Amino acid sequence: MERPTDDWLLRVEGLSKRYGPGCPSCSRLTGPEAGTSQCPRCGTVLACVAAGLSLRPGEVLGIVGESGSGKSTLLQMLNLAVKPDSGAIWYAEPGGGTPIDLLRLNAYSARRFRNDRLGIVHQRPELGLNMHFSVGGNVAEKLLLAEWRHVGKIRARTSELMAQTELPVERIDDAPGTFSGGMLQRVQIAKALASRPALLLLDEVTSGLDLSVQARVLDLIRRIQWEEQITMLLVSHDLGVIRQLARRTIVMKSGHIVESGLTDQIMEDPQHPYTQLLVSSAL
Amino acid sequence: MGYIAARGGSEAILRAEELVHCLRLSGGSTPLLLPQIRDQLRHAVSRAMHEGALYAPLLAALAVKQAEGDSIEASFLLRAYRTTLSRVMATLPASGREMACLRRISASFKDIPGGQMLGPAQDYQVRLLQPLLAQEDDQDVARALARYQELVELGQPRPTAVGHFPKVADYLRAEQLLVPPPDDPLEEPFDLTRQALSFPAPRSARLQALAQSDTGSLMTFAYSSVRGYGDAHPTLAELRYGYLPIRVAHPLTGLPVTIGEIEATECEIISKAHSVAQSDAPPRFNLGYGFTFGQGEVKAMSMAILDSVLSQARAGSLSGESGPAANEEFVLLHSDGIEASGFTAHYKLPHYVTFEADLRVLERARDHHAATQERRLSRLVAQTTTEEPS
């Protein structure tokens, strides 16, 4: 097999996370075949088992699976918000940086990395935004942690981001509570982009939105991907969303990655029984 | 220069203290004696003791007298005294099983092993003022003493059981209906007088903090959690009040030696419990524990309800919207009466400096507001003038 490129931004190896004490039967009684990630004997949830993936700069990778498949756990581990039990998350700054294992960063550096190099958009805006602060303040948070200390410059950059995400700039000082669901996703995207992150994590960003609003948010994400050539990891239970944005896709089931491949191959020639079920249900 | 700021000074403070002292006696009535307070204001003394976290009935009576009946002030006096005492030794863990009960009730079963014992209960009293109490004399005292003897005779327990009852919780636990206690009981308990609370707090810290909390605060929190801002569904497993023997390990032999007994209230509340989400253990009831010095039933029950709610909150087994009573930090950091009253009262202290700083900031904010208004106005004017071509 050819090894055509080592040019990756993120390389995840053997990432595992479990909740609960664990018992000798856990791995036997859970997984895609067992159809559950929770051990019936000890109650431990094997939320993510030995996940591996790599991301090239500028690429969009989709992660698809039902709720409880472990896709959100995987995303939260990549967001450095959930600490894995084992594994490594190697990161190489585009342009030939020395790879670092993000899991070995101390709390302070991890926090800075998360702020400066990662951006995340949650399904529920209240997870990503502080509803007590203005929209501008929310977007500014990343800039402030990156030590921007000039209100004028912060507001200029915030306005720029709001314009880029098609938000009314004159509402910069309004409270998020006065914004619609679709607009709040835009605010989250604007905030995520504020630090010009290397990797954007999108967690079910259009679930729960009206169809027409969903479409516009997806258009925005696609446009930004084009313009900024930003690397994205897109988690969704909706194959339609994945198909529109991701060129490679990972399929998760009961804590395991059961299949990964080019998105069109996953759609047209799915290998794993679960993927076949997923594709046949979507069409 | 003719300007001298108003200043308190030592003189004023001393005079204020003297005034307080004099005011108490200025009505000319007979000064209260401590035994009177101890015997006739039992609940005030109990409260001073459990909130002051010191078992000393006569000192508590003194505190009640000195505080002129203010319960928080009385408990404060006791606590400030307690801190100056040297620690001789720690008692062995005392168990409510050994309590010589004056009163013992359960709401979970009609009949319980050992039976229900109402004892001295105000619960069923019709709340009518009794004018005759205003004119009690020695004869009344004699009559009451005689009747007390009769009542004691009537309620005399069978010779086999001298006031020791089996516990309802033990029965439930034997039937595997209760979740096991959250902490390892062998672990050295947290000492609130030697360590600052930090969160998450061990259960022993929680129980200590609750035991010395203000009765009213605990009642409010517990009430909120059962009324509508929480998921608590308490049932009173058992409430007992009586005399609890206190033992220490003999310094030479290590054997337990009873050094006396204290009056105490103990409460166990069971609540609709769910098994913890990720566990194959069958669902069980949750047990909350409450304890006070003296007779303090509402506080012991409130404490038990809150203990149960907080245990469930930590285990993640509460369902539905949970209110502030399920927030351990919120409950424990705000229910100490002495801390809460001290800080609330501290706003009586001078704040000239901070208020001056506040004034300056307010001035700036008002200037900003005025400027914004002016800009808004001029924009409006500009709009109207452009709309009407001249």
Next chain:
Amino acid sequence: MAHPLLAVQGLYKAFLLHLIDGRTISPLQEVSFVVEPHEHFLIYGRSGIGKTTILKCIYRSYLATAGQIWFASQRFGRIDLVQADESAILQLREQEIGYCSQFLRVLPRVSALDTICEPLYRQGMARDHAQAIGRQWLSQLGMSPELWQASPVTFSGGEQQRINLGRAFIAAPRLLLLDEPTASLDGETKQLVVEMIRAAQARGTAVISVSHDLAVLGPCADQQLALL
């Protein structure tokens, strides 16, 4: 030339259908052939015989069950498209191998111009430059300018197919895979397709087309493979 551009050896594809009791269907029996640079290679046969399966295996939309597909890549040298890793395939799709499906699958709310320019954007071409080329292609394909900013979702079948072909040809890949390129087209446009194939060959593109339309594409093919 030491190697042909594409050498398909013993290619076989079977689908294991887990949802239908694990039944296996195999649309394609073993097939081998060689395509040289600049060549127009035509695969014909009745529908359902597995013509499209071959193209999809080459493009890796399908995973071949057996066999090798050797491609002489500019970027990676000789590479087996059956085994190559996904990032290599993605790069080859951007730079060297184009695919034109039977029907246009368009992203909603994207204009005809952007749709046709997308392969150029992906190659990293500046937007203005790409759009200038895109406009040329659209007018060559006979699309009237008022349609350029509209979404192809609203277009007729023939118009959509023109956009589809334009998208495939515009990037000038080294290997272009065409699936029934003349289906649903009128006679005039069919001729346009033949001209486009010839022009692409002239620019250095090898074309593999699958079709049952031997009458139109047969005459312009350098090699033919009949699936029976």
Next chain:
Amino acid sequence: MSQSDEQLYTFGLIDEDAKREIRRSLLKAVALPGHQVPFASRDMPIARGWGTGGLQITLAIITPTDTLKVIDQGDDASVNAVNLRRLITRTTGVATTVDTKAATLIQSRHRIPEERLRSDQILVLQVPMVDPLRWVEPNLERATVMHGEADYARMWVYMYESVVKAGDLRIASQYPVIVNSRYMMDTTPIPRWDVMRLHMAETLFLFGAGREKRIYAVPPYTPVAPLEFEDYPFRTEYQPGQRCARCGAEESFLTSHFVPGPHGGGAWVASCSDTSYCDQRLTGQG
């Protein structure tokens, strides 16, 4: 009275174990400038919120040879200062002074004395609220993690919102600062005028919060930086042309008070909040 006090209580009221624990916490606080160190905080005979934290620090470090100054709002004669001084002297017998320069140990509420403090002096400040993050995160468990990760973004957003809503940084007192480029610290309610006097000072500043059971410190020569923006810099209460109505000082923190006139009515005047400073200037002027 003092006879019986001496019999009942040890030097400095609290027992030696408690003092040792406080001194250990103080050492830790000095080693980690601006970091909040938990301590047991004994019950004191004055109310929680009335200076029990500062009092415990003072009692833990005071020695019989110290000269003590106690002020509240800058004033030696303020009721609370008088009360605390009475308690400390009754249980230690140390000498007291109103003269800042003569004091070796100063306990204060809400002010740093106007005169420049020296390296042989210690200032103990009484702290009501400990965590500057409480405005954006009242939950201590979460706030502790934020301090651990130096995650102060939300506090900065609070400052930003202040500018946007009020046109300026609107925190009047308890101004948050970053100590030694690491921990965010509450400056107790000292006015902003005093905040910069913590920066690279010669003196050891100790902060005690009795009710909140935390101790923290700013050791000598430690950088202390208030939260500010390049275009909205930190400003003190100082107003050009300000002047103490008593001593005429032009560079001091002033508070306003009402002075009744001889024939009824009266007027509001501003004078130094640091009364001993003001008095000394008056006597110095003759």
